Amino acid sequence: MATYSRLPGSVALITLQNPPVNALSAAVRQGIVDTVQRALKDPKVTSVVICGQNGKFCGGADIREFAGPMLGPPLVPMIHAIEAVDKPVAAAIEGVALGGGLELALGCHYRIAHSKALLGLPEVTLGLLPGAGGSQRLPRLIGLTAALDLITTGRHISAAEALKLGILDQVTDNNVVDQAVEFVRRVAGQPLDSRRLSTLPCPPDVDSLLDKAMVKVRQRSRGALAPVACVQALMAAASLPYTQGMEKERELLTTLFNSGQARALQYAFFSQRVVGKWSLPSGASWDNSAARPISKAAVIGLGTMGRGIVVALALTGISVVAVETQEKQLAEASQAVPAMLQREAGRRGLATPPGVISFSSNLQDVSEVELVIEAVFEDMSLKLQVFRHLTSVCRPGTLLCSNTSGLDIDQLAAVTQSPGLVVGMHFFAPAHVMKLLEVVYGPRSSPEAVATAMQLGKRMGKVSVAVGNCPGFVGNRMLKPYLEQANFLLEEGATPQQVDEALEEFGFPMGVFRMSDLSGLDVGWRIRKEAGLTGPGVESTRTRQGRRYSPLPDQVCEAGRLGQKTGRGWYQYDGPGGRVARSDPWVHIFLEAYRAEHDLVARSIAPEEILERCLYALINEGFNILQDAMAAGPEDIDAIYVFGYGWPRHHGGPMFHAGQVGLGRILERLQHHHHNHPDVPHLKPSTLLRRLVAVGSPPVQKWREFINKERVHSQL
Numbered sequence: 001m002a003t004y005s006r007l008p009g010s011v012a013l014i015t016l017q018n019p020p021v022n023a024l025s026a027a028v029r030q031g032i033v034d035t036v037q038r039a040l041k042d043p044k045v046t047s048v049v050i051c052g053q054n055g056k057f058c059g060g061a062d063i064r065e066f067a068g069p070m071l072g073p074p075l076v077p078m079i080h081a082i083e084a085v086d087k088p089v090a091a092a093i094e095g096v097a098l099g100g101g102l103e104l105a106l107g108c109h110y111r112i113a114h115s116k117a118l119l120g121l122p123e124v125t126l127g128l129l130p131g132a133g134g135s136q137r138l139p140r141l142i143g144l145t146a147a148l149d150l151i152t153t154g155r156h157i158s159a160a161e162a163l164k165l166g167i168l169d170q171v172t173d174n175n176v177v178d179q180a181v182e183f184v185r186r187v188a189g190q191p192l193d194s195r196r197l198s199t200l201p202c203p204p205d206v207d208s209l210l211d212k213a214m215v216k217v218r219q220r221s222r223g224a225l226a227p228v229a230c231v232q233a234l235m236a237a238a239s240l241p242y243t244q245g246m247e248k249e250r251e252l253l254t255t256l257f258n259s260g261q262a263r264a265l266q267y268a269f270f271s272q273r274v275v276g277k278w279s280l281p282s283g284a285s286w287d288n289s290a291a292r293p294i295s296k297a298a299v300i301g302l303g304t305m306g307r308g309i310v311v312a313l314a315l316t317g318i319s320v321v322a323v324e325t326q327e328k329q330l331a332e333a334s335q336a337v338p339a340m341l342q343r344e345a346g347r348r349g350l351a352t353p354p355g356v357i358s359f360s361s362n363l364q365d366v367s368e369v370e371l372v373i374e375a376v377f378e379d380m381s382l383k384l385q386v387f388r389h390l391t392s393v394c395r396p397g398t399l400l401c402s403n404t405s406g407l408d409i410d411q412l413a414a415v416t417q418s419p420g421l422v423v424g425m426h427f428f429a430p431a432h433v434m435k436l437l438e439v440v441y442g443p444r445s446s447p448e449a450v451a452t453a454m455q456l457g458k459r460m461g462k463v464s465v466a467v468g469n470c471p472g473f474v475g476n477r478m479l480k481p482y483l484e485q486a487n488f489l490l491e492e493g494a495t496p497q498q499v500d501e502a503l504e505e506f507g508f509p510m511g512v513f514r515m516s517d518l519s520g521l522d523v524g525w526r527i528r529k530e531a532g533l534t535g536p537g538v539e540s541t542r543t544r545q546g547r548r549y550s551p552l553p554d555q556v557c558e559a560g561r562l563g564q565k566t567g568r569g570w571y572q573y574d575g576p577g578g579r580v581a582r583s584d585p586w587v588h589i590f591l592e593a594y595r596a597e598h599d600l601v602a603r604s605i606a607p608e609e610i611l612e613r614c615l616y617a618l619i620n621e622g623f624n625i626l627q628d629a630m631a632a633g634p635e636d637i638d639a640i641y642v643f644g645y646g647w648p649r650h651h652g653g654p655m656f657h658a659g660q661v662g663l664g665r666i667l668e669r670l671q672h673h674h675h676n677h678p679d680v681p682h683l684k685p686s687t688l689l690r691r692l693v694a695v696g697s698p699p700v701q702k703w704r705e706f707i708n709k710e711r712v713h714s715q716l
């Protein structure tokens, strides 16, 4: 709702009230319509201020309402009515003015903000465009170039930047409502025509700026519709009168609203928030487990991952003891880490990196910290050695975390004095940049340890997801069948380019082979050797440990082709460290020879089959993970894939995508592919998928409840 009060003198104050962010729900819109009418009719009122309750102006349209029918007064006429008022109306912006919130402010005649406020039009990130007049008013206020940047990126800007751009009339460090009241009293009676943005001319697109932007956006958006529609709306602003521009805005918004992409992006918005409200099978959860405050931490091992973790911690203001026992590596890291910290602080607009880092080669130096993150090489015996050492060196009660991408947390916990204080913290490279953190709880991890790691991840700006302790955890466990299918497709006749193109067309920034070249092919090779799947003494057959196996990636590594770092992998590069992948005749000859050796007849494989085989195998493993309670719900898996594995956000995440494709269809295609490849267990449809289809394929939002019920009745 919105409340109305008349302040001493002649100013009406309208306050939006819809905690926590004063989103423009039907009730709030109705409240605004009513209170603006009241201010208009009250002859004693000469000016109006609109503000938000509890230090937040407005977080935009109420995203939760998008799923249902539109009720209450629509936004566009409401904002037009405010603009038409013949008394000055000012928006007093505190906290946030985002999306519809900023569009509401653009309909006011003046905008005054607190210096700490954030402004933006993030609709594009929800698969929409600023459809409450924002795409037409903003370019009239700040020009096409600046409007294009804000509308197509959706980025939030500071009050200082908004003032510079001309969005704001005044910025204050004091009480913003008081300032706005004083401001409107001062300007009362002045002509308002030039303050009504809809009546101003839009600058024309003289340098074909928008045509060029369209080409770029189409290239960059990888199939996402909203950025393209945003440019189209700006083209309308630049070339059409305001009323026709608004018609175009509405038409584009309707198309976006009805697209699956908007639903996927809005789901992704909420999943990011759902994962913060974690719960474990034990019943421990975010609201019944206290996190410990951490001010001093240590990182053991200063390779690529360790260095990134040190920077991520230091940026939160935590003091870090950075330990590396190899002198050469330590010397390199003590040069590199401060530079990385400086760069990242600059990128985030922080003047001086707040944390203090001390470097050491002595493990004893971690004795005073509250939390240790071990980030040594991914080797169980080495990690066990470090954990044995840590448990004797650290004071009782220190939290011991392992940055592992899939090793058994329970084994590590078993060699410590307090297994309850051990959790996994699986960072993604580069650790100071990538948003995802898997917090891995073992059977003995205490709720306090999980809460502390989750809280620390949040402080580092990560999307932290609590996951169970199983090989590969969630992300890498699902990646395994995906990679496996990609290799099988090569055996059957596809080329690395064909597989990559199909996946990139779907929206991944990089296909599986380009990505493997970037990460280094030796990573998986070492894991397969440790698992006894390849290496000396293992027979070179296409069946290993009772299931189909492709030795192709092993043979590529044996040829010394480890990816970008060696200048050769599934592609060729200009040299070691080269970035531009080019098709390599060696690979094609190698694949032909391999197929001939194994009597495989190459067939032509359609992109649809490539997508089905890779994605549905991955999704199927996602269902197995839910079934095994290694992830609390589909949102957890989807957040992991969107933030850590390049899953296109406009497809929501693998589990959401499964729902959009139709669970029945996924089941039917998995059955089909499993029938053709009975020696591939990953294609065998999961029990959970079958059960969901059997009960009528409920929407993804209902799966968590269904799984819990099935578990109670022992159906899973």
Ligand SMILES: CC/C=C\C/C=C/C(=O)SCCNC(=O)CCNC(=O)[C@H](O)C(C)(C)COP(=O)(O)OP(=O)(O)OC[C@H]1O[C@@H](n2cnc3c(N)ncnc32)[C@H](O)[C@@H]1OP(=O)(O)O
Binding pocket: 020, 021, 023, 059, 060, 061, 062, 063, 064, 075, 096, 098, 099, 100, 101, 122, 123, 126, 128, 129, 130, 131, 132, 270, 273, 274
């Ligand atoms: C019909 C007209 C069509 C087009 C024109 C207009 C379109 C729009 O306005 S679309 C919405 C645009 N706004 C946004 O994208 C802002 C989204 N919100 C945020 O970015 C952040 O929530 C925040 C910066 C406003 C606050 O961040 P923070 O303090 O970290 O809190 P949370 O993100 O955890 O959010 C708290 C709580 O609020 C819910 N929420 C936030 N914004 C909205 C919203 N616009 N509508 C509905 N709900 C919102 C969020 O989900 C959290 O709820 P829970 O605690 O229940 O999870």
